[in-house]
């Protein structure tokens with residue numbers, strides 16, 4: 059006798075419940091209980107309200123919790139081919155970009171790669187100290203034979219940050235222009251930011267083969283694009299109302315207003331968003347090594363799997379070093395635009 | 403003279419359902435009641451003002467009286483709830499997006515209380531803004547920008563950024579920017595209110611000097627009566643969104659229309675503001691104790707007469723005798739009129 063039998067009896071639903079009663083699909087708990095020889099009662103935590111499994115016992119018309127997860131899975135599987143049909147071609151360029159950049163970063167000889175990276179550092183930061191620091195870190199990676207994996211990680215971070223900015227800034231602009239857009243996008247951003255990072259990977263694994271680099275590319279971008287969107291929106295909304303009014307009074311078109319007033323004045327905020335986006339791509343690229351993203355993360359993963367402590371720790375420190383480098387360089391760039399807007 | 407700008411029956415009510423409340427306000431509902439019963443803010447009611455070409459029209463009122471709201475109607479930064487605004491005879495409400503931008507670029511420029519310069523652009527780039535927006539040639543932008551910066555006393559500062567300048571200098575950039583636009587009409591919303599008193603006087607003098615030369619139609623907002631009297635050719639006094647009195651400033655000073663304005667004008671240094679022409683009488687005698695200019699102020703007269711109230715002067719406008727000034731009338735004019743009494747005969 060199950061706990062809620064009486065409930066269905068008094069409601070007169072007994073016939074409906076037992077219409078096609080089978081004893082076949084039992085939950086794991088029931089199977090275990092049966093094996094132990096008692097009547098197949100579900101172990102309940104004794105809550106004052108029924109759970110799906112308990113109701114199922116009293117009335118087999120009501121599904122078990124297992125059916126819920128199964129239903130979700132089936133639902134997802136049934137639209138999978140349609141989703142794939144749409145998403146596959148759209149996202150294909152991402153694979154090409156990732157593969158291409160990885161190829162360049164891996165195959166370019168160090169005497170091309172290193173000067174190029176240092177020049178880039180100098181160009182965005184204009185800081186001697188930061189450039190020296192980057193030089194030192196790159197040499198250190200070469201010294202401990204982690205140069206190649208570091209370059210792989212860097213390549214992925216570059217591509218994903220670039221795409222995040224390319225999409226994030228326009229989305230942020232759109233949000234700042236329309237309260238409706240902002241209201242509808244913000245919950246989505248909240249969701250993306252609070253989902254545990256592993257959960258991103260689950261639907262993606264169903265959609266794309268693990269050998270495709272866009273699989274991890276999408277996961278990284280979805281995770282890392284959030285701050286640049288948020289801060290672009292915020293930055294534009296925070297632009298001094300008086301200056302906007304002046305722009306209107308002198309007859310600027312919307313485009314002139316955006317490019318000459320709003321974006322330049324929002325730039326410090328946007329750069330802060332880019333900085334966060336870079337850091338988040340780096341965090342995600344490590345997790346993405348679970349789905350075959352190359353780079354330092356693979357070594358960390360190997361450290362965990364094979365209990366190879368040394369490999370894991372060295373790779374972990376390498377990631378920290380890379381994070382510090384990326385943070386310093388992007389912060390230096392941020393400071394540069396920030397001071398230009400205020401005073402000299 | 404046809405007015406350059408003329409405002410007819412202008413109403414502005416802030417709120418979602420503004421249009422339907424216009425009849426109530428026209429029927430006499432006041433600001434407090436409207437807010438209380440309908441949750442709408444009465445910004446402006448039944449404004450009728452003509453602004454003549456080449457004159458400085460000063461709009462004065464206390465904080466919240468609707469000055470900024472009124473001036474923003476002229477270039478349609480704010481849309482009216484009812485009424486019309488004619489600029490050179492065109493109703494600005496009839497302008498669509500493109501035509502409106504044209505008007506803002508070519509017909510009126512604006513100077514702001516908080517300067518509203520672009521912080522990431524140099525002084526020169528700020529001054530060039532109106533021309534660069536219009537897509538003028540580089541060379542012309544450069545020449546005009548430099549010319550007007552020099553005119554407001556800022557040569558040598560072209561390459562600086564606004565944050566490196568003092569408030570007074572920043573507002574000079576603001577004025578140069580408005581002048582570069584080369585518009586007939588200039589709107590100035592409390593342009594000098596953020597500056598300290600000495601700089602403020604400098605800026606007022608600069609404006610008067612520029613005005614003598616350029617003869618623009620200037621609409622100037624202030625909450626400071628001294629400033630208003632110094633600059634105004636035509637003075638409009640606002641209270642709770644309505645015009646309480648408008649006209650020539652001297653006239654308002656001598657004949658305030660209601661206690662609110664009497665209150666306003668009572669603290670003024672009348673001797674410095676009032677002019678001989680405002681207190682003189684028609685010529686009625688032949689012998690005088692001397693000649694004085696119609697435009698000298700009463701302070702000068704007291705100095706000239708050495709305080710002797712028995713004297714009578716002949717008032718000259720250029721070579722022409724336009725009236726006579728009895729020093730007794732002058733002394734009476736110095737006492738502000740108190741409500742209910744009439745001082746001047």
Ligand SMILES: Nc1ncnc2c1ncn2[C@@H]1O[C@H](COP(=O)(O)OP(=O)(O)OP(=O)(O)O)[C@@H](O)[C@H]1O
Nearest residue numbers: 416443444445464465466467468469470471472625
């Ligand atoms: N967007 C708006 N929504 C609602 N009420 C408004 C709005 N703008 C102005 N008001 C109201 O209209 C009235 C006039 O405001 P306005 O800014 O024109 O005053 P002001 O004379 O310029 O004052 P100040 O000297 O403080 O600048 C005020 O009561 C203000 O609260």
Ligand SMILES: [Mg+2]
Nearest residue numbers: 469470471592
């Ligand atoms: Mg104001």
